[in-house]
Amino acid sequence: MAKPTLYGPGYSTYTRAARLAMEEKGVDYDLVEVDFIGGGMPEEQLARQPFGKVPAFEHDGLMLYETSAIARYIDEAFEGPSLQPSDPAQRARMTQIISIIDSYTYPRTVGDLVVQRLIVPMLGGTADESIIEAALPEVDKSMRELERMLGDQEFLTGNSLSLADLCVAPIFAYFVNTPESKDILEDKASLNAWWQRMASRDSMTNTQPQLG
Ligand SMILES: N[C@@H](CCC(=O)N[C@@H](CS)C(=O)NCC(=O)O)C(=O)O
Structure with a gap:
């Protein structure tokens, strides 16, 4: 399966939540650092996330933003322990x-x-x-x-x-x-x-x- 890419800074709490989902599932991923402190949100990130936030996510042709959607997708699209209760x-x-x-x-x-x-x-x-x-x-x-x-x-x-x-x-x-x-x-x-x-x-x- 293709390797997903997460765009966001390591210091962002939302970026970290998406990373944690991949770490817990054992998913291999690339993190592309997007720094917004001081200089504002870079244009490349605005093209991925028009509301001016991080993170954004890319996998196998799917572009996604909003962390809860990203985290659910990670849980459902990849092998590894389930991160959503069935009850x-x-x-x-x-x-x-x-x-x-x-x-x-x-x-x-x-x-x-x-x-x-x-x-x-x-x-x-x-x-x-x-x-x-x-x-x-x-x-x-x-x-x-x-x-x-x-x-x-x-x-x-x-x-x-x-x-x-x-x-x-x-x-x-x-x-x-x-x-x-x-x-x-x-x-x-x-x-x-x-x-x-x-x-x-x-x-x-x-x-x-x-x-x-
Ligand atoms: N609804 C967004 C919220 C993401 C968010 O607020 N990210 C913060 C960093 S943790 C951000 O991009 N802040 C930049 C800003 O507000 O200028 C999501 O779920 O991904």
């Missing part, structure tokens, strides 16, 4: 979590908190504390919901890894480096244990971003 309730939970991440968690946790607390200072700027202050209650709400849905399960949709875990883990990798995460995660034992399990997976080690 309808667990599968619906997976879809729900991915949608929560896209709609609420990523914008507040990465777009506001991580960008202001970690990225802006790294680029020599000063964090806008008003953006962080406004984001924190929403970040906390996301984490409370993830803790509730996780319950005493090993993974977010049950006792097998799914695309929901792979979508949340790259966000956590940045979030836990913010001082604000300490208070928010303090009373969330299940989520902390989940993160320890996820962080030690080979797929996470193999996709560690080089940032800063």
